[in-house]
Amino acid sequence: MAIERTLCILKPDCVRKNLQGAVLKQIQDAGFKVLGMKMIRLTPETAGGFYAVHKERPFFGELVEFMTSGPCVPVALEKENAVADYRKLIGATDPAEAEEGTVRKLYADSKAENIAHGSDSVENGRIEVAYFFAESELIANQ
Numbered sequence: 052m053a054i055e056r057t058l059c060i061l062k063p064d065c066v067r068k069n070l071q072g073a074v075l076k077q078i079q080d081a082g083f084k085v086l087g088m089k090m091i092r093l094t095p096e097t098a099g100g101f102y103a104v105h106k107e108r109p110f111f112g113e114l115v116e117f118m119t120s121g122p123c124v125p126v127a128l129e130k131e132n133a134v135a136d137y138r139k140l141i142g143a144t145d146p147a148e149a150e151e152g153t154v155r156k157l158y159a160d161s162k163a164e165n166i167a168h169g170s171d172s173v174e175n176g177r178i179e180v181a182y183f184f185a186e187s188e189l190i191a192n193q
């Protein structure tokens with residue numbers, strides 16, 4: 052299996068609930084290497100650009116509003132098979148459908164406020180990591 056990158060965002064609900072450490076521990080315990088991490092507050096432009104693929108969806112406005120409602124923590128992760136393994140770790144978008152023990156089942160309130168983002172493909176993993184981090188900010192390159 053190939054080494055992949057995937058982007059986690061610990062969303063504003065995660066930060067409001069003080070769960071950054073708990074979720075990150077679960078991620079690190081599963082073998083993911085943290086290449087980079089920062090706490091930022093997204094602007095409507097940054098959040099809208101990141102989720103541009105969802106622009107036509109009825110929930111786009113709500114998504115951007117939520118993602119700009121407080122600080123969040125983008126985390127660049129690396130591991131063999133990172134994209135699929137991370138998606139399994141966080142669970143289904145809707146916490147009601149997520150498997151027991153997954154991050155979203157444990158901590159999320161709804162589809163909109165679902166604690167953590169994860170890239171949905173290997174290609175998007177690379178693109179999304181690059182959206183938030185310059186190569187020089189990632190520890191693999193230092």
Ligand code: CMP
Pocket residue numbers: 105110113114144162163164165167168169
């Ligand atoms: P995320 O993995 O960050 O990628 C897109 C996000 O859109 C998703 O998590 C959800 O938080 C959000 N989303 C998806 N479907 C809905 C929905 N029906 N209502 C509100 N938000 C949604």
